[in-house]
Amino acid sequence: MALSLEKLLDSRRVILVVGSGGVGKTTTTAALGLAAAARGKRVLCLTIDPARRLANSLGLKAMTTEAQTVDPQRFRDAGLPVRGTLTVMMLDTKSTFDELVHRYASSPQARDRILHNRLYQYVSTSLAGTHEYMAMEKLHAVKTDGAFDLILLDTPPTANALDFLDAPQRLVDALDSAAMRWFIEAFQESGKLSFNILAKSAAVVLKGIGKLTGGDFLEQVAQFVTELNDLFGGFKERAQEVARTLRAPDVAYVLVTSPSPMAIQEVLFFSERLEEQGMPRDAFVVNRLHQASALQAGADAAREALRSLPLSLDDDAAERLVSALDDERRQAQLDRLRLRRLDEALARSSSPPLRVDVPALPYDVHDVRTLAEVARVLAP
Ligand SMILES: Nc1ncnc2c1ncn2[C@@H]1O[C@H](COP(=O)(O)OP(=O)(O)OP(=O)(O)O)[C@@H](O)[C@H]1O
């Protein structure tokens, strides 16, 4: 059953790693990155969360919004031949939005006016959907820039993990919305926004901003809307490009789950949503799987060994050891039962995706050596 993701690493430019909270997305992303780097690729891992321990295990003080390339000595110390490079970077909504403004503003003056507008500062960090959109925007930007052969994205662990898929469309819709158009027209006709209209819309936004008041606020809104209008064309085109990127044939979707019923249910939900949207589901990674075969052999060997030991040994300890191994074996059986639901769903699919199983290791995965262990399972 267990196959390898090697082919995806060799044939794709972008791999999006999706799954519910805590199943091992960050670990899978990093392990795939390491596997690809070992194959000679220049790899970029983009993460949403600070993944501090992962950063530390790669010899970095912290994950930052600046790209950081892992020191090759780290790999040599772990006895790993890595021909390529592994770079990690944390996504930053605000700076990505700023880059967009830099790109599409009609003049340096217009750019600075937007960047310094307080409403912009609110919109660029707090508006719903901005985070998802900017993650996709960044992905698109690094993909086109060509400095990396493979980009891996560790998606956020929320129930709405797939919101990023329609984020570009939602942005286009928002920019195209009747309210927005009307707002702009109202301003352009008179060259000045009607104070009443503005005050009404302002009241809603004001609640979220709190600090801005009266005339200052209105001035900022008027300025913001005018300036932003300047960017709309560019923004919209860009959002459509980003949407196309997500559906490009060189993008792979890897869905991660654990054997827990909740995680399986969620991964199947993600899988259906991907299918609805015409996105591929290239592979499923079942992480932290208890594996009966290896354990069974272990338990049998332990029993044998215990039998041959002198009776003076603490009988209790021996019993506990055997019972722990039996527990593991039962856990493995339980995992297998739970995964039936996933297998059945995959079997129904017209082009069944790969399924790769990663064993539950008896320790956390947070250094190059253990990461390499996972990498070897994913892509031997
Ligand atoms: N196969 C494994 N065996 C043992 N421990 C593992 C395995 N995979 C992941 N872990 C550990 O499980 C924890 C969660 O993994 P990870 O951070 O990759 O999950 P995540 O899906 O990114 O979580 P979040 O949704 O919170 O971002 C980590 O401590 C990691 O070291």
Ligand SMILES: [Mg+2]
């Ligand atoms: Mg994570």
